[in-house]
Amino acid sequence: MSTIRDVAKAAKVSVATVSRVLNNSDKVNEETKKRVLETIRELDYKPNEVARSLFRKQSNTIALIVPDIKNPFFPEVARAVEDVLNEKEFTLILCNSDEDPQKEQRYLDMMKQKYVDGVIIVTSTLQKKEIEKSDIPIIALDRQLGNSIPSVSVDNFNGAREAVRHLKSAGCRKIAHIRGPHGIVSADDRSDGYLHETAHEPWYCDDLIVSGNFNHVETFEAAIELMKRHPDLDGIFAGNDIMAAGAIKAAGTFGKKVPEELAVIGFDGIDLCRLTNPEITTMAQPIYELGATAAKLILELIEGKELAETHVLFDVTFSKGQSTKNVR
CATH class of the missing domain: 3.40.50.2300 (Response regulator)
Known part of the structure; x- marks a missing residue:
């Protein structure tokens, strides 16, 4: 398996130059950048994403913290979140909190340490001030957490x-x-x-x-x-x-x-x-729309954009099955 040093040697540049190319730095001229990228393809070099995260303090990763993954509602939400993130080449980390505030807080602390870019959280146990202290872009899903934290929920x-x-x-x-x-x-x-x-x-x-x-x-x-x-x-x-x-x-x-x-x-x-x-x-x-909307909002927060709508509230719709009688 090729290393960054192999790429640098083959391209006749320094390791630092290869790193700048990988991180889209504007300090590398186009001719050198082209040579490095061609060498990366020839050697089939795969960058160490952990190292890149440490360098950029970003990971292209979003965490979704849910209270109970056994409840089918949350996997359906997670599918929508992942679909949107995949389009933007972000990875999803799924965390199960069991409605435990200490567990939720540990997840938030861990996400900050690992340079996770943003968190979508379903919680009724963490206090707003605890979430705000995490200093990570956060979207509240399914349940609002006060005016200062953007949310996606239903009526x-x-x-x-x-x-x-x-x-x-x-x-x-x-x-x-x-x-x-x-x-x-x-x-x-x-x-x-x-x-x-x-x-x-x-x-x-x-x-x-x-x-x-x-x-x-x-x-x-x-x-x-x-x-x-x-x-x-x-x-x-x-x-x-x-x-x-x-x-x-x-x-x-x-x-x-x-x-x-x-x-x-x-x-x-x-x-x-x-x-x-x-x-x-x-x-x-509208389960899919809830997850997809939360994912789009967290990406906008990460990009530093101002949200057009801070609290998105969807209506629910009546869906007739067989467990109720026909309306008279």
């Missing part, structure tokens, strides 16, 4: 309202909500949207809201308890599609038919919705 509150309104229009007379973890902005907003549509109803009571923690196993158990406490329950709004799948499984175990006896609607619009039986009705986020 969770009104999406949740529409989900509940759909269950009502489909004839549901007692609707429960299986929510995500408290303190996560998207989960809180979806829960608030549910309450906006139900708190005034004569059938509403506080124990119609249970936590599934964005997890299908916990949701299965929570949904069983819901149906035991409320045998007349005929609608469930799950805070994401994974929990909707857990609720549908629980209904089958409990002996309730979906959607004939219990209508279930989710939130996210992941591909899994089309693989369950019945297929899940959901409020679909």
Whole structure:
């Protein structure tokens, strides 16, 4: 394998000159630059990217920090981010944080040490001031982190309202909500949207809201308890599609038919919705657009551009599956 010294010797220049050519320095005349590049091709020399990163304090690398890679929503987002970055010859590093603020902080510190050029982060645990101290271009994805940090997210509150309104229009007379973890902005907003549509109803009571923690196993158990406490329950709004799948499984175990006896609607619009039986009705986020937009914004920040829009907010759209009744 050829080294930078081999290139310098063959091109009859110094190692420093080869390094300048590799880093597009304007201190090398065109004739020398051409000779060095031809030698690089002839020797099939591959530059040491770690060394180049140290020299330029750049790595053409973006980190994506997500809370749970097992949730299919995040791999779908990551695919979109990677597609955009590949076009610009950037590499993606995927990090799983488990909603652990210490783990997230370690990732941020490590990215700075390794000259990662920017970070796209999904977090509800790190404080804004901690993120700002990292001194790396950052885009918040899925959850806003205050006015000073650019973000890409969806209108969770009104999406949740529409989900509940759909269950009502489909004839549901007692609707429960299986929510995500408290303190996560998207989960809180979806829960608030549910309450906006139900708190005034004569059938509403506080124990119609249970936590599934964005997890299908916990949701299965929570949904069983819901149906035991409320045998007349005929609608469930799950805070994401994974929990909707857990609720549908629980209904089958409990002996309730979906959607004939219990209508279930989710939130996210992941591909899994089309693989369950019945297929899940959901409020679909524009997942690919979210990831692609976040990637484009982080590249603009790295280039020093002023963002035309600091906080990008997408609408969610109703996606009819088989887990809710036909609207009357």
